[in-house]
Amino acid sequence: MRFFSSTKTVESKKGHLVTIVPYEERYFSSLIQMYDTYSLLGSVQGLPPIDQDKRHQWTQDMIGNGTNLLALHEDMVIGHASLFSMPVNWAEYFIFVHQDFQRQGIGTAITLYVIDWAHQENLSTLWLNVERKNFIAISLYRNVGFKRIGSSGDCWEMILTIAQQ
Numbered sequence: 739m740r741f742f743s744s745t746k747t748v749e750s751k752k753g754h755l756v757t758i759v760p761y762e763e764r765y766f767s768s769l770i771q772m773y774d775t776y777s778l779l780g781s782v783q784g785l786p787p788i789d790q791d792k793r794h795q796w797t798q799d800m801i802g803n804g805t806n807l808l809a810l811h812e813d814m815v816i817g818h819a820s821l822f823s824m825p826v827n828w829a830e831y832f833i834f835v836h837q838d839f840q841r842q843g844i845g846t847a848i849t850l851y852v853i854d855w856a857h858q859e860n861l862s863t864l865w866l867n868v869e870r871k872n873f874i875a876i877s878l879y880r881n882v883g884f885k886r887i888g889s890s891g892d893c894w895e896m897i898l899t900i901a902q903q
Contacts, residue, residue, distance in 0.1 A: 746851055750842035754811050758851050761806035766797075768815040769808065773797055777837050783869060783893065786834070800832070807852065809835065809844055819848050827862040831898075833875075845878050853882060857900050864898040 746758045759765075773786045773793055787793040800806065800820050809817030816839045821829040831852065835845045856864055866884070868875050869892055876894070884896040 746847070748844070748847040750839065750844055752842050754839070754842065756816065756839075756844055756847070757810045758817075758848055759808050759810060761801060761808055765808055765810070765815055766801070768810075768813070769801075769818060770794060770797055772815045772818065772836050773834075775836070776834070783867065804832070805829075807848065809839075809848055811839065817844055817848055819852055821852065821856070821864075824865065827860070828865055829856065829861050829863075831864045831866045840874065845875075846882065849878060849882050853898065853900065861900055863900060866896050867893045868896060870894050 743760060745760070748756050748758065750756055774790070776786055785796070787796050800818075804820035804822045807819045808815050809819075817833070817835040819831070819833040821831055824830055831849075833845060833848060835848070853864070864884070866879065867890075868879065870876075870889065871892070879896050879898075882898070884898045886894050886896050888895045
């Protein structure tokens, strides 16, 4: 997969201007700060890790192994999405939005940006795992077209088939 290359500015439901940008190294400390101040540590399938050292390593691994996108408000990272290559032109999708900015349409804006990019990259499918109790995330995913394909333990597997024209 190639990297994200363009930026997009959106207005949140609370009137915050949020810029969606490809990951750049200069934002790493702000990304770490977002995860360090995330009040729901370990709440989503054990992520972000509760232990600070493990959380920082996990963040570095995400950056090193994925195609990453950030949501910025006043040059601070408030959201992070990542795609990981899978076989047969699929990608695993991952997203976190800081609790101070949830329920404002930011996760939806990021996800729609990712879907558009995936279409341009000729990906066939986005796949994700979500805890069945994470109603906010499930609602977001369903609203943009993800479908549940199965479950394992407390998690649902969902996919979005990318229409190619």
